[in-house]
Amino acid sequence: MALTIFNTMTRRKEVFVPLEEGKASLYCCGLTVYNYAHVGNLRTYVFEDILRRVLRFNGYAVLHVQNVTDVGHMTSDGDAGEDKMQKASERESKSPWEIARFYEEAAVRDYKRLNIEIPEVMPRATEHIVEMIEIIERLEKRGYTYTTPEAVYFDTAKFPDYGKMAQLRLESQRTERDDVILDETKRNPSDFVLWFLNKPTHLMQWSSPWGAGYPGWHIECSAMSMKYLGETFDIHCGGVDHIPVHHTNEIAQSECATGHLFVRYWMHGEFLLMGGGKMSKSKLLEMKEEERPPSTLQELIDRGYDPLAYRYLCLQAHYRSEQNFTVESLEAASTGLRKIYATDPSRDTLADDAEAYAVARQRVLDAMNDDLAMPQVVGILNSYGSYRLWIEFDAVLGLDIALRTQRAEEVLPTSVQNLIEARNAARAAKNWSESDALRVGLIELGYDVADSPQGTTVKRRLL
RNA sequence: GGAGCCGUACCCAAGUGGCUAAGGGAGCGGACUGCAAAUCCGCGAUCCAUCAGUUCGAUUCUGAUCGGCUCCUCCA
Numbered sequence: 001m002a003l004t005i006f007n008t009m010t011r012r013k014e015v016f017v018p019l020e021e022g023k024a025s026l027y028c029c030g031l032t033v034y035n036y037a038h039v040g041n042l043r044t045y046v047f048e049d050i051l052r053r054v055l056r057f058n059g060y061a062v063l064h065v066q067n068v069t070d071v072g073h074m075t076s077d078g079d080a081g082e083d084k085m086q087k088a089s090e091r092e093s094k095s096p097w098e099i100a101r102f103y104e105e106a107a108v109r110d111y112k113r114l115n116i117e118i119p120e121v122m123p124r125a126t127e128h129i130v131e132m133i134e135i136i137e138r139l140e141k142r143g144y145t146y147t148t149p150e151a152v153y154f155d156t157a158k159f160p161d162y163g164k165m166a167q168l169r170l171e172s173q174r175t176e177r178d179d180v181i182l183d184e185t186k187r188n189p190s191d192f193v194l195w196f197l198n199k200p201t202h203l204m205q206w207s208s209p210w211g212a213g214y215p216g217w218h219i220e221c222s223a224m225s226m227k228y229l230g231e232t233f234d235i236h237c238g239g240v241d242h243i244p245v246h247h248t249n250e251i252a253q254s255e256c257a258t259g260h261l262f263v264r265y266w267m268h269g270e271f272l273l274m275g276g277g278k279m280s281k282s283k284l285l286e287m288k289e290e291e292r293p294p295s296t297l298q299e300l301i302d303r304g305y306d307p308l309a310y311r312y313l314c315l316q317a318h319y320r321s322e323q324n325f326t327v328e329s330l331e332a333a334s335t336g337l338r339k340i341y342a343t344d345p346s347r348d349t350l351a352d353d354a355e356a357y358a359v360a361r362q363r364v365l366d367a368m369n370d371d372l373a374m375p376q377v378v379g380i381l382n383s384y385g386s387y388r389l390w391i392e393f394d395a396v397l398g399l400d401i402a403l404r405t406q407r408a409e410e411v412l413p414t415s416v417q418n419l420i421e422a423r424n425a426a427r428a429a430k431n432w433s434e435s436d437a438l439r440v441g442l443i444e445l446g447y448d449v450a451d452s453p454q455g456t457t458v459k460r461r462l463l
Numbered sequence: 464g465g466a467g468c469c470g471u472a473c474c475c476a477a478g479u480g481g482c483u484a485a486g487g488g489a490g491c492g493g494a495c496u497g498c499a500a501a502u503c504c505g506c507g508a509u510c511c512a513u514c515a516g517u518u519c520g521a522u523u524c525u526g527a528u529c530g531g532c533u534c535c536u537c538c539a
Contacts, residue, residue, distance in 0.1 A: 029539080030539090032537090032538080032539090037539090038539085040538095040539055041538095041539045042539085043539070044539040045539080047539090083537090084537070084538095166466090166534085166535090167466075167467085168466080168535080169465075169466070217537080238539070239538080239539030240468095240533075240534080240539080241533080241534070241537095241538055241539065242538085242539080243534080244466085244534055244535060245534090245535080245536080245537095245538095246538090268539090269539065270468090270533090270539090271532090271533070271539070272539080273532075273533095276531065276532075277531085277532060277533085278532080278533070278538090278539095312487095313475085316475070316476060316477090316486080316487070317475080317476060317477090318476090318477075321468095321469085321476085321477095322468080322469075322532070322533080323475085323476085324474090324475065324476090325475095326474075326475075328474055328475075328488080328489085329474070329475045329476090329488080330475095331474095331488075331489090332474075332475060332487065332488035332489075333475085333487080333488080334488095335487085335488060335489090336486095336487050336488065338501090339487090339488095339502085342501080342502070344502090347503095373477080373478095375476060375477050375478095375485085375486075375487095376477060376478080376485070376486080378477095378486065378487080379476090379477065379485050379486035379487080380485080380486080381486090382485095382486050382487065383485075383486065427497080430497075432497060432498070435497085435498095436498075436499080439499080439500085443500075448500070448501050448502095449499090449500070449501085450495095450496085450500075450501060450502080451495090451496055451497085451498095451499085451500095452495070452496075453495085453496090459501085461501090
């Protein structure tokens with residue numbers, strides 16, 4: 001089965017045909033570096049990692065770009081909102097640049113722990129101001145902009161296809177809510193900022209043809225994606241929340257600047273839910289201690305979970321479905337992954353039957369290529385329980401199966417050996433209380449103890 | 464006010480107009496063990512929120528109702 005992916009633009013599954021044979025260009029809206037990535041962010045990055053691995057499994061050379069948003073932007077298009085970079089900067093008494101680097105490094109660390117492959121290019125917004133200005137100039141030349149004392153705006157009325165992907169009906173988009181601050185200098189509510197002007201309190205400032213200021217939020221993705229992937233490229237990813245605003249605006253400014261198609265396939269990852277809704281600080285605080293799932297990868301690790309258990313959990317829900325994240329589901333994933341690691345290569349009957357193996361392999365491949373149906377992939381793999389099959393598809397799953405199963409062969413430290421000897425002696429003497437106490441000691445050190453007719457085996461716990 | 468999504472066993476979660484509604488975890492039964500843990504084997508929804516309708520036949524299509532969520536505002 002040819003690789004098929006769901007394109008948000010057409011709302012249909014489409015066969016993936018790249019622009020250039022054998023190559024796949026991929027841009028993922030990425031890191032905002034004013035705080036640690038939370039597990040919800042990470043779910044989306046895991047999805048994108050699976051996508052790049054599936055593309056490669058299908059033989060494509062992948063060029064994957066993920067931006068680093070290190071410019072803070074105002075919450076609203078006006079001047080009244082809070083800027084998250086600036087806020088973090090004040091909170092931690094560091095410059096915005098230091099904040100950005102710090103959290104960028106933290107994110108890369110999370111990536112590695114989750115076996116998320118580092119994208120080939122991770123451009124920083126602050127290092128591409130020139131490219132952004134160039135695009136705004138192109139837009140200006142073509143008559144798509146207007147300038148007020150507040151900012152240079154994109155005039156959405158000039159782009160008839162505006163809001164096409166999000167299926168926005170602009171006439172009914174007029175917000176009724178009073179918590180949204182409107183910028184009175186805008187011509188249309190949907191117009192958005194390309195370049196902010198006259199914001200003296202903003203810490204990051206650059207000079208531009210329109211005056212000192214800083215870029216609007218959306219322009220960085222247009223500038224950096226086109227710089228590294230070309231004016232038209234294959235796949236653009238992000239969270240579903242980006243569909244109505246961010247990606248809608250990216251399409252508008254990119255296509256108006258170049259005059260042709262920006263992205264061929266749009267893919268969006270759904271949200272991770274906590275406590276029945278999108279995760280938020282207030283919601284987390286409302287939850288009881290024992291029911292509150294970890295919200296960052298570090299917290300997850302501190303609470304004794306393996307990062308790959310979280311990755312495995314992500315694989316068990318489809319990327320286009322919301323996923324409930326609970327302590328219980330994380331526990332379940334953890335146990336499930338441990339059992340995968342316990343798969344016995346010597347009992348792999350499927351591996352010896354070439355025909356049956358080919359059938360099984362094809363089933364998995366078909367599921368994987370059907371819009372990344374990873375829950376089905378995992379389901380099929382679990383039902384076969386074939387070590388060889390797990391290993392082959394671990395190239396996509398990224399669960400370190402070969403590595404972890406081999407680790408069980410390692411030599412035990414002498415302190416552990418001594419405990420085992422002592423316990424064996426106690427067992428020979430049928431001194432069960434002593435034997436049990438020694439076993440507790442071994443378990444506390446992180447070892448599994450198993451007594452069988454063939455003797456006692458002790459293995460380090462993997463998860 | 465507008466747009467859209469979802470509701471499958473105790474939990475997480477696939478799926479299909481009609482063969483036995485995946486898979487995982489928990490639970491239960493058994494094997495193993497001195498007892499355990501781990502592991503292995505077996506069991507689990509006559510039913511897919513509710514109510515109508517379309518259909519020879521619907522969990523899967525349509526409509527309504529109830530419940531939950533998301534977006535329209537920075538957001539994965």
